[in-house]
Amino acid sequence: MSEVFKGSFTQQEPIPEDAIAAAVAVMRHGRLHRYNTADAEVSETALLEQEFAASVGAKYCLAVASGGYAIATALRAVGIGHGDRVLSNAFTLAPVPGAIAAVGAVPVLVEVTDKLVIDLDDLATKLDKAKVLLLSHMRGHICDMDALMALCDAAGVTVIEDCAHTMGAAWRSTPSGRHGAVGCYSCQTYKHVNAGEGGLLVTDDPAIAARAILLSGSYMLFDRHLASPPAAAFEKLKYETPNISGRMDNLRAAILRPQLRALDSQVARWNQRYHTLEKGVQHTPGLTIVERNPNEHFVGSSFQFLLRQWTTAKVDDVLSRCKKRGVELKWFGAAVPSGYTSRYDSWRYADITALPKSDQILAGLVDMRVPLTFSIDDCSLIARIIREEVSSVFQQS
Numbered sequence: 001m002s003e004v005f006k007g008s009f010t011q012q013e014p015i016p017e018d019a020i021a022a023a024v025a026v027m028r029h030g031r032l033h034r035y036n037t038a039d040a041e042v043s044e045t046a047l048l049e050q051e052f053a054a055s056v057g058a059k060y061c062l063a064v065a066s067g068g069y070a071i072a073t074a075l076r077a078v079g080i081g082h083g084d085r086v087l088s089n090a091f092t093l094a095p096v097p098g099a100i101a102a103v104g105a106v107p108v109l110v111e112v113t114d115k116l117v118i119d120l121d122d123l124a125t126k127l128d129k130a131k132v133l134l135l136s137h138m139r140g141h142i143c144d145m146d147a148l149m150a151l152c153d154a155a156g157v158t159v160i161e162d163c164a165h166t167m168g169a170a171w172r173s174t175p176s177g178r179h180g181a182v183g184c185y186s187c188q189t190y191k192h193v194n195a196g197e198g199g200l201l202v203t204d205d206p207a208i209a210a211r212a213i214l215l216s217g218s219y220m221l222f223d224r225h226l227a228s229p230p231a232a233a234f235e236k237l238k239y240e241t242p243n244i245s246g247r248m249d250n251l252r253a254a255i256l257r258p259q260l261r262a263l264d265s266q267v268a269r270w271n272q273r274y275h276t277l278e279k280g281v282q283h284t285p286g287l288t289i290v291e292r293n294p295n296e297h298f299v300g301s302s303f304q305f306l307l308r309q310w311t312t313a314k315v316d317d318v319l320s321r322c323k324k325r326g327v328e329l330k331w332f333g334a335a336v337p338s339g340y341t342s343r344y345d346s347w348r349y350a351d352i353t354a355l356p357k358s359d360q361i362l363a364g365l366v367d368m369r370v371p372l373t374f375s376i377d378d379c380s381l382i383a384r385i386i387r388e389e390v391s392s393v394f395q396q397s
């Protein structure tokens, strides 16, 4: 009998007890709205912003309703509006082109390399096409940020980082989200901290921070923030900036603060699992492991490998054989979007031109989530199943 994995690829860990206690305290006093504070009280949301800013070394931080909202707000706050073009990587998920569409802008997509990062050569040829690059650190793969920033700085292109998969990660010693003008994070259940929904945005630029705070729906209560620029930064902007409600509430912030304090130890646990998977599938015939740059301090909350030059039928065969044994793999080559996964050419509202290099890579790209409810033994078992099924399909003529 071949081994079968019984765990769930979508089951995250429970909310920690200290976070539950903090949430209950907020519910007991009833002041869930971030600006509903008793005399001299500082809201959970303001404290979360202060703590997250400190953790990544940012001057300013804003907590919002979702990661996608954080990205759209960042785009607006750097001045992107209707008809503007925004560079972005082709390998990402739907909320990224969605955020560009939300502000009425148009994506200009950049190819992906076989390391699953933005193709800097292709980017270099497209830098004259837009004033902003929305860089998505998709599945936690971080490109050479020194080279990317040098290119963008020289071209006067503002960088916004989508760190939905890199909260807790770094390039060299700089936290992910701190190279560009703005870093955006998601606090959604499947990311690195879990508030159900939620987002964070960080920047050192007082005008961007003030605009983002006003956009998120601060009314004239921006003095109740802790990680915000001085009142002078709002003076003119408060009359010019629309209120596009998307605040975070104190219940979510209360759940997130203890989780943020535990982030580094969670990252270590993710990476143990990632390295177990990586080691377990090494030297499997037909399977290419995605190389990681030693400067990249990633969070192994998902795992990818490539089945290069494989036919669709054979990739399908691997996926269905693994599925029968309880291992749910996602494929970025599928013609039709399914589940959370979609390919750039399925964003038909965006009028996108074909990217042949990305097509070739995505055609062989297999992806899986690594929830922390998986034990190290689970990861060894999953790797054995992948190894066996990939090998046997590969060896069929």
Ligand SMILES: *Cc1c(COP(=O)(O)O)cnc(C)c1O
Pocket: 066, 067, 068, 069, 092, 093, 095, 096, 136, 138, 139, 162, 164, 165, 186, 187, 188, 197, 198, 199
């Ligand atoms: C999840 C995700 C987002 C957006 O996060 P939400 O909080 O779900 O809006 C953005 N980019 C990527 C790559 C994501 O996976």
